[in-house]
Amino acid sequence: MNYGKTSKHASYDERVKRLSPKSEKPMSLLKAFAVGGGICLLGQLIRDAGLVLELEEDAAALLSTFSLVFLSALLTGLGVYDKLGRFAGAGSIVPITGFANSMVSPAMEFKREGYITGVGAKMFVIAGPVLVYGISSSVLVGLIYFFLRIAFKG
Amino acid sequence: MSVSSKRRGRQSYLLPSKPRVKSFAAIAGKKEGEGPLRGLFDIVIADDTLGEKSWERAESRMLEDVIRLCLEKKELSPESVDAFLGGDLLNQIVSASFAARQLGVPFLGLYGACSTMAESLLIGSMLIDGGFAQNVVCATCSHFSTAERQYRFPLEMGSVRPPYAQWTVTGAGATALTAEQGYPIAIESLTLGAVVDYNQNDENNMGAAMAPAAADTLRSHLAEMNRGADYYDLIVTGDLGRVGQALFEELCAEHGIELGGRYLDCGSEIFAPEQNLYSGGSGCGCSALVLNGKLLKEMERGERRRMLFMATGALLSPTTTLQGESIPGIAHAVSLEVC
Amino acid sequence: MMMYLKVFAVGGLICAAGQLLLIYTRLGSAKILVLFVTLGVFLSALGLYQPLVDFAGAGATVPLPGFGHLLAKGALEAVREDGLAGALTGGTAAAAGGIAAAIALGYAVALLFTPKTKE
Structure with missing residues (x-):
């Protein structure tokens, strides 16, 4: 039994690489840059509008996050965000709106499997790992910081 | 007649009774109906839910409908069908078994991923040639929206896929085979595919995973039946797509098989490049639609007299992909001829 | 006006970096999101992300590394205030608003809308 790479497979890999079309790099980078930058710009505009309305700094930031998440959820529901995703690639995946889309879309998709076992369970299919690694590393960072503080005080 | 007289070499079989294609039908989705094969399908569905409450139900309905349509064309009743052979891509092939529940026909569920159309024709024609059945119906389906969520x-x-990815075909096709003579298209010989794995593990590049299996089956078929590729007017692969097709052509050239202009791939055929569906179609429905929508019609009109139909399958699952396993490929060959 | 240009440029560049990973690696979007959040947490803890936020505002906070920054900043502040317990609560508390909004809206949208097939 041989499940490992053989020279035959290695030369086939080269052939696959040669014959598989590549993504249009400059164009897709430009689209990701423009859409991603645009979403961030929108976030900044909402935050500044909040400041004009005399909100606290933190409240204005929260307003901006809420608005973007709301907009993303709405566009996902209306079936627009997936089209934006095909156009912009990482430009609509990397901003917080992409994170919201990754929670809203499975929630919608698995409605037919029930509101608890479908919507409830599947909402975190993609967002779950982000929270697991994000929160775990924040705890780790917090712990390291805590012990460093003790060490330096002592 | 003894087994050894039907068997040719390790994988191939001659069917002396030449089981006939009695009827065939195809139901296509919207994109498939707008592609290069528009106008060739019996029904093009506008709403891919078919008014059902889930896409899984819609897919199963599509399969049931295409089988009923196929039988009605030649006034066959479900009672006169000895067996329904088929499968699909969903877990535990529920589309096929749920359709079989509605039809009430004895059922053999098959899983060969996208090679299932050829696998069902292969076993169906063996049942007839062996004298076990008079009429069988072979049918498969796939649905973009069920495959996508699975x-x-x-x-x-808003996900992104690479340009070499393939688009799952929404569609279902059925072929009724019979022991009765007097129909123009016959199944003449078969080659059972072996699983071939060239260590490909990109689940988006299924054409690359399947092309070696298709080349292997074609080589075995031609060697064991003692034929050259020019024996056929047309050699068909299932759903390699444009990337897999190019790989298959290179592999054949290396084996000294000259395909010439007599080759087409269902995955490349079903969608036009302008439809922007990456490198072509895939799914059980892909080869089922091209066979039952286009190719059998061309044979019936006598435009093609000898055709080798090789549906190809990528034998992966979401679990094996996550576990980093490579993707095994398979291809089964069915030789059809006009008598 | 200059600020908006910086927001656009930095936000766009972070997304373009994500696009590079999409094209040149087989990570896929799920793993890229995890990578960016984790990166944000550690860069922020090392004090490297706050300058970018000061420079580009939402251009640095809206992309996912900004979410990581929020988590890390929350954890460090809470450690200063509450000690050890803060290490556990700080990050999640800081991100709670965004997460709760996504959960609640996700649920509401799932109630109201049904997915359509891809065009």
């Missing part, structure tokens, strides 16, 4: 991402997610 294998990839939710539909409304």
